[in-house]
Amino acid sequence: MSTLAKTMSKFRLAVIQLQVTAVKADNLSRARRLVNQAAAQGSQMVLLPECFNSPYGTSFFSSYGERIPGESTQVLSEAAKENKVYVVGGSIPEEDGGKLYNSCTVFGPDGEMILKHRKIHLFDIDVPGKIRFQESETLSPGSSLSMFETPFCKVGVGICYDMRFAELAQIYSRKGCQLLVYPGAFNMTTGPAHWELLQRGRSD
Numbered sequence: 001m002s003t004l005a006k007t008m009s010k011f012r013l014a015v016i017q018l019q020v021t022a023v024k025a026d027n028l029s030r031a032r033r034l035v036n037q038a039a040a041q042g043s044q045m046v047l048l049p050e051c052f053n054s055p056y057g058t059s060f061f062s063s064y065g066e067r068i069p070g071e072s073t074q075v076l077s078e079a080a081k082e083n084k085v086y087v088v089g090g091s092i093p094e095e096d097g098g099k100l101y102n103s104c105t106v107f108g109p110d111g112e113m114i115l116k117h118r119k120i121h122l123f124d125i126d127v128p129g130k131i132r133f134q135e136s137e138t139l140s141p142g143s144s145l146s147m148f149e150t151p152f153c154k155v156g157v158g159i160c161y162d163m164r165f166a167e168l169a170q171i172y173s174r175k176g177c178q179l180l181v182y183p184g185a186f187n188m189t190t191g192p193a194h195w196e197l198l199q200r201g202r203s204d
């Protein structure tokens, strides 16, 4: 860990996995219910997965895309405020200025939005016979670091494929982040090969 890092205090972080369907309203109510449940079990920070309000596929991003603030971030804000927890809102397809982004919003216990992280490294992959996925066909990349302070520790945010890039984690660490969160939706081709190994590689 960086020598700049302050002491981290103990807290409970909930990492939610949920089933996503084609019905956005159902995805949102499921997410809200699970945040409530995690908070009731004592979590002070709750994390949702990548693309939690929409099926994860390039053909869905434009129809599910919304502005921020919008319908989905309103639900996240209310869930954070009602439960007095930090909510790292997975990600949603964001529409802005005619472009689409894969964006994570973070809310504080007062329901205010603290930051918005746009996925920097878009997931473009072609493993013949297994998986072809080209996020860059429809999404634009973000270009900013995203960090926030909590009473427990400083947190750095990435989204899924962002985790592949050690430089991002190293910069966050040098800037004093003690916790890195990467809401993800890994697939069953690259997931088993990389997911756990990457997490070990990003810790120190």
Ligand SMILES: O=C(O)CCC(=O)C(=O)O
Pocket: 050, 122, 123, 159, 160, 161, 162, 164, 185, 186, 187, 190, 191, 194
């Ligand atoms: O890095 C990988 O293998 C998976 C990444 C991914 O699924 C994503 O960025 O959505």
